[in-house]
Amino acid sequence: xxxxxxxxxxxxxxxxxxxxxxxxxxxxxxxxxxxxxxxxxxxxxxxxxxxxxxxxxxxxxxxxxxxxxxxxxxxxxxxxxxxxxxxxxxxxxxxxxxxxxxxxxxxxxxxxxxxxxxxxxxxxxxxxxxxxxxxxxxxxxxxxxxxxxxxxxxxxxxxxxxxxxxxxxxxxxxxxxxxxxxxxxxxxxxxxxxxxxxxxxxxxxxxxxxxxxxxxxxxxxxxxxxxxxxxxxxxxxxxxxxxxxxxxxxxxxxxxxxxxxxxxxxxxxxxxxxxxxxxxxxxxxxxxxxxxxxxxxxxxxxxxxxxxxxxxxxxxxxxxxxxxxxxxxxxxxxxxxxxxxxxxxxxxxxxxxxxxxxxxxxxxxxxxxxxxxxxxxxxxxxxxxxxxxxxxxxxxxxxxxxxxxxxxxxxxxxxxxxxxxxxxxxxxxxxxxxxxxxxxxxx
Amino acid sequence: xxxxxxxxxxxxxxxxxxxxxxxxxxxxxxxxxxxxxxxxxxxxxxxxxxxxxxxxxxxxxxxxxxxxxxxxxxxxxxxxxxxxxxxxxxxxxxxxxxxxxxxxxxxxxxxxxxxxxxxxxxxxxxxxxxxxxxxxxxxxxxxxxxxxxxx
Numbered sequence: 001x002x003x004x005x006x007x008x009x010x011x012x013x014x015x016x017x018x019x020x021x022x023x024x025x026x027x028x029x030x031x032x033x034x035x036x037x038x039x040x041x042x043x044x045x046x047x048x049x050x051x052x053x054x055x056x057x058x059x060x061x062x063x064x065x066x067x068x069x070x071x072x073x074x075x076x077x078x079x080x081x082x083x084x085x086x087x088x089x090x091x092x093x094x095x096x097x098x099x100x101x102x103x104x105x106x107x108x109x110x111x112x113x114x115x116x117x118x119x120x121x122x123x124x125x126x127x128x129x130x131x132x133x134x135x136x137x138x139x140x141x142x143x144x145x146x147x148x149x150x151x152x153x154x155x156x157x158x159x160x161x162x163x164x165x166x167x168x169x170x171x172x173x174x175x176x177x178x179x180x181x182x183x184x185x186x187x188x189x190x191x192x193x194x195x196x197x198x199x200x201x202x203x204x205x206x207x208x209x210x211x212x213x214x215x216x217x218x219x220x221x222x223x224x225x226x227x228x229x230x231x232x233x234x235x236x237x238x239x240x241x242x243x244x245x246x247x248x249x250x251x252x253x254x255x256x257x258x259x260x261x262x263x264x265x266x267x268x269x270x271x272x273x274x275x276x277x278x279x280x281x282x283x284x285x286x287x288x289x290x291x292x293x294x295x296x297x298x299x300x301x302x303x304x305x306x307x308x309x310x311x312x313x314x315x316x317x318x319x320x321x322x323x324x325x326x327x328x329x330x331x332x333x334x335x336x337x338x339x340x341x342x343x344x345x346x347x348x349x350x351x352x353x354x355x356x357x358x359x360x361x362x363x364x365x366x367x368x369x370x371x372x373x374x375x376x377x378x379x380x381x382x383x384x385x386x387x388x389x390x391x392x393x394x395x396x397x398x399x400x401x402x403x404x405x406x407x408x409x410x411x412x413x414x415x416x417x418x419x420x421x422x423x424x425x426x427x428x429x430x431x432x433x434x435x436x437x438x439x440x441x442x443x
Numbered sequence: 444x445x446x447x448x449x450x451x452x453x454x455x456x457x458x459x460x461x462x463x464x465x466x467x468x469x470x471x472x473x474x475x476x477x478x479x480x481x482x483x484x485x486x487x488x489x490x491x492x493x494x495x496x497x498x499x500x501x502x503x504x505x506x507x508x509x510x511x512x513x514x515x516x517x518x519x520x521x522x523x524x525x526x527x528x529x530x531x532x533x534x535x536x537x538x539x540x541x542x543x544x545x546x547x548x549x550x551x552x553x554x555x556x557x558x559x560x561x562x563x564x565x566x567x568x569x570x571x572x573x574x575x576x577x578x579x580x581x582x583x584x585x586x587x588x589x590x591x592x593x594x
Contacts, residue, residue, distance in 0.1 A: 091568075091570065093570065095501065137500075137501050139501055139502060139505075141567060141568075143566070148566065148567045150502055150505075150567065152500055152501055152502045154500060154501065175500075176500045176501075176502075178500075178502075180502060189500055190498060190499075190500065190503070194498060195498075198496065198497040198498050198499075199497070200495065200497070201497075204497075210498060221506075223510075223513065223514075263510065313485075313488065364488075409491065410494050412495065442494045
C-alpha cells in the first residue's frame with residue numbers, strides 16, 4: 001500500500017529510536033569541545049594578525065641591515081668571550097712554570113758567590129719554602145713578508161719581598177720583554193755573553209754568567225753555526241776605597257758582544273767576546289766623597305762554554321771565562337770591573353772562572369749531575385782601606401751533586417746538595433752547605 | 444698525548460720487532476734503517492729535554508726545538524730515501540710488483556712527512572710539530588705492519 005509523504009514522514013520520525021541520556025550527555029560534551037575549539041581558533045587568528053605586522057617590520061629592518069652592511073655603516077658585531085689580536089694571523093701562546101723549592105742551609109744564606117755568609121756572621125739556617133721562581137710568559141708569532149715577528153714577555157715573582165708570616169704576596173719581576181724579527185732581537189733578554197751551555201743543576205754554579213739586560217742583537221743562523229753581534233746596556237761597577245762596589249752610572253758606550261755558536265753532532269759550544277768601556281764622571285763614592293776627575297778605560301772578556309756527548313745519553317758540560325774588566329758578567333756581580341782611586345782614576349782587574357759538570361742518566365727518567373765551579377779576581381788592594389778588606393771578595397768555589405727525576409713530561413722533581421766557599425781579602429772565609437728540594441712543572 | 448708519549452711511540456714503531464701478518468711477504472730491515480732509527484731516537488729525546496734547559500727564554504727554547512726539528516726532518520727524509528732504495532739483494536725475499544708499489548708509496552709518504560716537519564720548523568710553527576711527528580709515526584707503523592720482519 002502506498003503512503004503519502006505527509007503521512008510517511010511523521011511515521012518515519014516516530015519510528016526512529018530516541019537518544020538515551022548517556023548519548024545526550026556525550027553529544028553535549030562534543031558540542032562544548034567544538035565551542036572551545038572554535039574560540040581558540042578565533043583567539044589564534046587574532047594574535048596572528050598582530051604578529052603578521054611585526055614580521056613585516058622585522059623583514060624591513062633586516063633588509064635595512066643588509067643594505068647598511070653593504071655600505072659599511074654598521075658597527076662590528078659585539079660578541080662575548082672573543083680574544084682580539086692586532087692581526088688575524090697572530091698566534092698567541094701562554095705558558096709558564098710552577099716551581100716550588102724547599103731549602104735548608106747551614107748557615108742561613110743564598111748559594112750566590114758574593115753572598116755566602118762569612119763565619120763571623122753566619123747562623124744556623126731555617127727551612128725556607130718558596131714558589132717565587134714560578135713564571136708566567138706570553139708569546140706571539142705574527143707572519144709577515146719579512147718572516148715571523150715573535151715577541152715574549154716573561155715574569156717571575158722574585159720582585160719585592162713580602163712578609164712570609166702571612167700572605168707571601170711577593171712582587172712580580174720582569175725577566176724578558178723582547179721581540180725577534182728578521183734576525184734582530186730587541187728588548188730585554190739574556191746577554192749574549194752568558195754561557196750558552198748550562199749545567200743541569202738546581203742551584204746556579206758560583207761562577208755563573210747570568211746577566212739579563214736591554215739589548216739590540218743581530219743574529220745569523222745556519223744548520224751548523226750561529227753568529228751574534230749584540231749591543232747591550234752598559235753598567236760600570238767599581239770598587240772604591242771603602243771596599244764597596246759603586247755604580248757611577250756615567251756610561252755612554254754600550255757593551256758589545258760577538259758570539260759564535262756551534263752545533264756539531266758531538267755536542268754544542270759557544271765562544272763569546274765582550275768589549276766594554278768602563279767610565280766614571282765625577283762619581284760619588286760610598287762615603288759621599290765626589291771624585292774630582294773623570295776617567296774611562298776599555299775592558300774585555302772571553303767566555304767559552306760547551307757540551308760533549310758521551311756514551312748513551314751522558315754528557316760533560318763546561319764553561320770558562322777570563323777578562324780584564326769583566327766585573328758584573330761573572331759570579332753574579334761578586335767582583336767589580338776595577339777599582340777607583342781617590343782621584344777618580346780607574347784601574348781594571350782580571351777576573352776568571354769556570355765550571356765543569358758530568359751528567360749521567362741512570363734510567364730514561366732519572367739523572368744526576370756532579371759539578372764543581374770556581375771564580376776569582378785580582379783586586380787592586382792598594383787603594384782599599386785595610387779595615388774594609390773584609391768587604392772585598394777575592395775567590396769563590398763550590399760543588400754540587402743532585403738526583404733529578406722526570407715523573408711526567410715537563411715535570412721535574414729534584415734533590416741537590418751544594419757546598420760553597422767564599423774568601424775575602426781580609427783572609428776571612430765563609431762556607432755554606434745547602435740541601436734543595438725542587439718540584440717543578442712547565443706548562 | 445704529550446710529545447714524550449708520541450716520541451716513545453715513534454721509537455717503538457721504528458725499533459720494535461712486530462709480527463708480520465701471514466699474508467705479507469717477509470722483509471729484512473736494512474742495517475742503515477736502524478742507524479737512522481737511532482738518530483731519530485736521540486733527536487726525539489733531545490726535543491723532549493729542551494724544556495729543562497736552564498737560562499733560556501721561551502723563544503730561545505723555540506729556537507732550539509726548531510733546530511732539532513730541522514735535523515729530525517733531514518734524518519726522516521734520508522731514511523725515506525734509503526728505505527725506498529734498499530737494493531733487492533739486501534732482502535731475503537723479493538717483493539712482488541704490488542708489494543713493491545705499496546712499499547714505495549710508504550717510503551715516499553715518509554719523505555713527505557719529513558718535508559712537512561721541515562716546513563713547520565722553517566716557519567716557526569712549533570705548535571704544529573706534535574701533529575707532524577704523530578703523522579710520521581703513523582706512516583712508520585703502517586709500513587712496519589706490512590713489511591717488518593717478525594723475528
